[in-house]
Amino acid sequence: NAGVTQTPKFQVLKTGQSMTLQCAQDMNHEYMSWYRQDPGMGLRLIHYSVGAGITDQGEVPNGYNVSRSTTEDFPLRLLSAAPSQTSVYFCATSPRDSFYEQYFGPGTRLTVT
């Protein structure tokens, strides 16, 4: 089992460009989440999903879109990249009704110039 996979591992964007960070899981977990990690800020929840077709906002949703058409995939879209979105992005899954029990992917390091 691959667990949680993320692509790409690294990405450099110019301000104003758009892109999609991919996340896939083979753990059959209902919950999936996106976090960003910044120095001195810990991890902050961007968006999450409790099942296919259902998404909700986290702490820092502005500038990001998500959709969940299947249990396995949960892509994160940056609509118009800004330097403030330079960060490491983690996708995570959790079992139903155990939101505290997150299984993280390896991360995507994004730089916006």
Place this chain on the structure above:
Amino acid sequence: QQQVKQSPQSLIVQKGGISIINCAYENTAFDYFPWYQQFPGKGPALLIAIRPDVSEKKEGRFTISFNKSAKQFSLHIMDSQPGDSATYFCAASKGGATNKLIFGTGTLLAVQP
């Protein structure tokens, strides 16, 4: 607004010593308090978690102590080893209709041989 405050920011411990990391929270609605361990270049991994109706939980060399009245909890790593060198995050979680998982800002632990 930081709802989970973590200290210290960094910690150096000698091999065999006890590492102690502290966290404080504000929202009494949280229902789980997990700790995550993160090695460089990897995603965080769940280490241990406690519910607020339990004062202590031990798993191997890792112990969570929980003080509900003070709204504080701490991670103790007994007999610290160089392989424990990592960043540790405390978190507070609330499930249900509005899922929340709020992370502390992290503690970089270095265990010297």
